Amino acid sequence: MKQAFFLNRFLMLLLSSMCLFSSCKNSGPEPEPEDEKEVITTVRIQLVPEGKGQNAAATWKDLDGPDGQGPLVENLVLKANTTYRGTLTILNESNPNAPIDLTAEIRAEGYNHDVFYIVDGASLSIQKTDLDRNNRAIGLETTAATTSPSTGTLRVVLKHQPGLKSGSSNIDTGETDIDITFPVFIQD
Template sequence: MKQFKSLSLTLIALLTLTFTFNACKDQVDTPPNPNEEELITTLELTFTNENNASDVRIFKFADADGDGGNAPTITDSIVLAANTSYSLAVRFLDESKSPVEDITTEIVAEAIDHLICYTTPGDLMITILDKDANNLNLGLAATVKTQAVENTSLTIRLMHQPNQKNGNCDIGETDVEVTFITTIE
């Protein structure tokens, strides 16, 4: 009899507990929507001819669902005129949100941890114009000087370098890396 008593007591305790935890069930079927998380989907480059303000060229790379998932949808090629000086403005966007979110403002706010790097195998001459609070390059604004006609490429990288930034590109973690096919005509 005594055994049954303790057994039934245990069972009651168990049922109570199970009931309590089933109360958490509400959480299970309402997972967070990852789309509400910050995401960089788009890199947008705006080239403005320094001698002709009406010559504005915009090129985009967009991967609507971020890493993984579907392949990038917009992969423009850069086309610029030879022997011309352009001012370049770079924007990072999250186009999965509506309205579209501009991540560039966050990069500006954390400028001491970020660096935008430009590499090209060709003859483009790129000079970064903007600096962070430590007077190190940031790279959201630059001057791009084209030389002779060529078929080349331009790689743009957003480096995240918390507590490490020293102006060097080869440290930290790559947040964005896009290579554009580039034609100078």
């Protein structure tokens, strides 16, 4: 009887162990974590004239997001017949006590990002000057040139193009991270 008792216990232990080990089987590779979309609340364009002249800047800010109040948008006022070096800064200021500068991350992952500049009405042309690791333009740094006095708009679109950015990718390629418009005034 003792022998049957121990045999039953042994079989129970063996079956329990088999169940435990079979439930720990790897069911396949772990899924890749999704690339989480960053919260962007603030975009600042800063332009420094080459040579003499006054710096120019404009900020787009939407701290409460697309479902809240409309964004605060400053005018971009430029001098006619001037060439500027431009810098785009992208921030998450949803927590005003701990703002996050996303610009460095976008630059580091430039092979997955592209900034597009669309000018409408203003005598302004913009050329991207920074490159990603594949020698493709990013658009966080630019050269901007004005000619005659005029008014119009500057649309800035940041596209997230993981695995899609190529020499032929365009504003329709990938997901839109930001799509904002600044009023532009070019003066004598």
